[in-house]
Amino acid sequence: MKQEFNYNKELSGKIALVTGGTKGAGKAIAERLLDAGATVIVTARNKPEENTDDLHFIPADLSQQQGTQKVVEEILNTYGRLDILINNLGASETPGGGFAVLTDDDWETTIRTNLLAPVRLDRGFLPQMVERGNGIIIHIASIQGKLPLYDSTLPYAAAKAGLINYSKGLSNEVSPKGVRVLTVSPGWIKTTSAIRMMERISESSNITIEEATQGVMDALGGIPIGRPAQPEEVAELVGFLVSPRAGYLTGTEYVIDGGTIPTI
Structure with a gap:
């Protein structure tokens, strides 16, 4: 039987979280989901530069366990559930100069932000998704997971490669339980x-x-x-992947890089 979709408000009634959702691609994703009818929560260390009353903002440092716990508890206490989790947060603040200049703190901070934060949020929100037999998790990785730039972003590239691998493994476990897990790997935005x-x-x-x-x-x-890429182009891909139109898609990495990666 052919399914009919309301593309304009296809996410009406859905509760969505976008981490790192106050600027860049995260902001564009949050606005795209809002336009599709979802109730959207964004989180970041600093409040949005623009006052957006339509978005629920939770200030939190997701590189710390206390930050992820705060976000999970506030959302579940306020809304009772989460339907869509967009793990968009990503950052690389390590110095240039190759592997020799990188300290343990550089590695640990980068891995906490880019890998452990998504893992902790997944762990916090997945139980209620599995219990309801419904939910979508998108991990925003990077083409550096396959195309690392060694001069200044090696820890970031390694963390994103780990995120891609983890995302695939998680999808194998929870997709049979009704939760779709996907990865989006942008190039330069x-x-x-x-x-x-x-x-x-x-x-x-x-x-x-x-x-x-x-x-x-x-x-x-x-x-x-x-x-x-324009941030809105990445957001449009995410908007499709979380929609009912993508209901058969799970466990897959979608690269959006304008053809940057030179291999198939």
């Missing part, structure tokens, strides 16, 4: 932070912003489509 980085490179190197952008694309080995 044109966020506000990326734009500011191009401006800094342009100023320090006395080149145009276009030349700075091309230099970053060259460092990635090229982007065949010729530009970084």
Whole structure:
């Protein structure tokens, strides 16, 4: 029997959490889910730059166990359940210079943020999803999980590779229980932070912003489509994956990188 979907409000009645949802791709994802009718909660260390009354904001440092516990307890106490979990939070603040300059703290902080935070949130929200036989978890990884850049983001790349592997294993366990688990791995995204980085490179190197952008694309080995992704393009993919239209999709990694990864 053919299913009919209301694309405009297909997530009406759903409760969704987007971590790192106050800027960049996370903000775009939160707005996309809101437009689809979901009740959307966002969490980050700092409050949104813009006041968005439609989003429920929970301040939390998810790199710490206390932060993830706070988010889980507040959402379950307030809403009673969570239907959609978007583990979008990701960060790399390690110095350049290769493996020799990286300390234990660099590694541990990066792994806590990029791998342990999603694991802890999954552990907090999965029991009620499994009990209801319904739920969706999206892990936002990175093409660096397969295409690591060793100079300054090796811990980030290793953590994202671990996240991709963990996501697949988790999907095998919980998909038979009604919970879909998927991974989205973006390439370079044109966020506000990326734009500011191009401006800094342009100023320090006395080149145009276009030349700075091309230099970053060259460092990635090229982007065949010729530009970084817009945050809204990543959000649109996530919006589809959490929708009823994607009900048969689970355990899969979706790469959205404009063709950056040079292999199949």
